[in-house]
Amino acid sequence: MATIPTITLNNGVEMPQLGFGVFQVPDLAECAAAVTTALQAGYRLLDTATAYQNEEAVGRGIKASGVARDEIxxxxxxxxxxxxxxxxxxxxxxxxQRLGLDYLDLYLLHQPYGDTMGAWRALEEAHQAGKIRAIGVSNFYADQLKNLELTMTVKPVINQIEVNPWYQQPSEVAFNQSEDVRVEAWAPFAEGKQGIFTNTTLQQIAQAHGKTTGQVILRWLLQRGITVIPKSVHRERIRENQDVFDFTLTPAEMQTIAGLDQGKSQFFDHRDPVTIEQIFGASLKDLK
Known part of the structure; x- marks a missing residue:
């Protein structure tokens, strides 16, 4: 069983560098089983969300794993x-309540829309009350993050954003890191888009290290100082994804992967007004 290294967030809380995500695992039984498998394989960081509609399953998986709550x-x-x-x-x-937990280790604002300041104030109070050990954001651009920092009392510890070989966001990553806000990558494999697992460049680097392309991508992110939360429901892939701490990519290999950047999201532009209306408009209208 691999031991996953930890990092220290800007509020002193320790967090694993690599974790297990459950986005797009809506089947509750499958999700719970995957969480149990991941925990028993050595993962100690779990990432879910209200929007994923599987918090209850994550809670079941935690209970079934036999791993102590304070280790997760x-x-x-x-x-x-x-x-x-x-x-x-x-x-x-x-x-x-859905997770069946007394506290959360980390709670994030999922998007930078609506009354983020009001919601953040509630997170700050929950943090002060001991319900949440650390609070952060997701999908915030640099200006949005800075606005929150200047307006509110508690600084975010993490910004979870899209980072993968096709969309590397070097300026956003650098800004967050300069603010001592940890970057956490969602969609590290770009959900397999554009044949990422069979890309010749990544395959050649993988072969040089006796690893898979997926392992090379995870290692590339880790060496950029980025926390990563790959998802899988397959036992072998779950174990494979954590086996990334026994090799190091060379500076030349890191630079080669940097050359794969296409500079655009593989999913949608969080700043496009039409996209915001289509994806988030219905939810925001509920607030009026």
Missing amino acids: FVTSKLWVSDFTYERAQRGIDASL
């Missing part, structure tokens, strides 16, 4: 439909 770092996220002070208070309690 559990992250969830508040959806924009709860982005007011009062709704956020209820949303935090609802996440805890």
